[in-house]
Amino acid sequence: MDPFQKRTALRIGVVSFLLASLASPIAWIVTREAAEESVVALASEESGRLLHRFDSIDLSGPNAPQHAKEAAFAIAGGLFDIAEIYDANGNKLAESLTAEGDAVESLLPQHGAPRYTAASYESLKPSADLWLLRVFIPLRNSATDPKAAITGYFEGVRVIPAWQQEQIFSNSLAMALMVGLASLLCGAALYPVVVHLSADNARKAREVLESHIAMMEAMGRAIAKRDSDTGAHNYRVAWIASRIGEQLNLKSDAMQALIVGSFLHDVGKIGIPDAILLKPGRLDDAEMTIMRTHVAQGENIVGGIDWLEGAHAVVAAHHEKWNGDGYPRGLGAQAIPLAARIFAVADVFDALCSKRPYKEPMDFDAAMAILEKETGSHFDPDVMVAFQSIARKTFDRLSNTSEDEARMLMEERVRVHFGM
Secondary structure, three states: OOHHHHHHHHHHHHHHHHHHHHHHHHHHHHHHHHHHHHHHHHHHHHHHHHHHHOOOOOOOOOOHHHHHHHHHHHHEOOOEOEEEEEEOOOOEEEEEEOHHHHHHHHHOOOOOOOOOOOOEEEEEEEEOOEEEEEEEEEEEOOOOOOOOOEEEEEEEEEEOOHHHHHHHHHHHHHHHHHHHHHHHHHHHHHHHHHHHHHHHHHHHHHHHHHHHHHHHHHHHHHHHHHOOOOOHHHHHHHHHHHHHHHHOOOOHHHHHHHHHHHHOOOHHHHHOOHHHHOOOOOOOHHHHHHHHOHHHHHHHHHHOOHHHHHHHHHHHHOOOOOOOOOOOOOOOHHHOOHHHHHHHHHHHHHHHHOOEOOEOOOOHHHHHHHHHHHEOOOEOHHHHHHHHOOHHHHHHHHOOOOHHHHHHHHHHHHHHHOOO
16 A cells, blocks of 8 residues: 555545544434434323323313323323323313332422423433433314414323333444444445545646656757757756755745756747857847847746746746846845745856866866855855755766766656655
8 A cells, every 4th residue: 555545544534433423423312312202202192192082181171170180190100100281371280100200200300380382302311220201292172283272281201111221222322333334334435436536636647747847858958959058957957956945945836846947947048049049159238138038038938838837936037146236137135036046056056067068167166166256146145055065965966977867867856846
């Protein structure tokens, strides 16, 4: 199992466990309440039948107390252990208790004369092994019209026997376990689907990323060829810049932008005429003005392609200097994007240490002497501190490196920072 699959399994497992932990108690409560309501509904139905049988619905006549007593006596001992019947004014007409009802009557909350208009119930747990259900039912002559006048009240208490408590507990527990298990099974069923979809998305994203990087390399090589270069310079400066960025602990997005920007820093040169770009001698002022337009042209190129947008900082500011003497905007110090400040060090170091048609490569000490001299004027001092810690290893690694080797170095950093 690879790291992604482990993370996916862990996340789905945690979510499934949390869902089960939440859903199981809810299922327990819902099932228990459903059982209570079932008991209450059955008891209410039975009590209503007996009240009608003993003519104890309309409790306003002279025989009402006698009818109420007969009904209460008949109801108690069935589904209720306490049966109380009140008239429309809330006066108690009759009460009947079983032995169990008599034992628990003192534990019931006391209340005044009944005045409720809708049936309800309450569940009481006076002790761990004692469970009571108390119902409150307004009596009406019409069983179908809830707005009919109330003629009396019936209140009943059922002591839930141990066997029924066990049955309700078992049913509630079974439902809670079923819901919890279903949550876990759903998580297990979702895992391969999520892994497959994520792997497919990752594959497609990787293919898109690889095509972008291949296009980036093609653009970089095309520009290098126009500039009479082998293209190895672009690979080397992208690698050097990435190493400095790592020393500065740049985050993933910043590292990606730094690498792409470093590789395509001179992309605007594609719009410079060959007569200027390939001129062997020194450029005059007019030609230099045209040459410097490659920065603006590069900005236009990378600004029109979404996935190259991150390269803008380096492309736009790679000729700026710490003291503000650079171009095209004369930015200085912190106003220069950090990626461009990093690239400036990498670019000059590689240029000094590389063999060119017009010069031999400098040795390490000579190149570093120039960089250190320009620190604070051309280069950001903090970036130079970061570079100095890896400069010697960088020089040794790049000495006599071919274009293919430089490409491999850059691609290694690409794999690390682009998640390939």
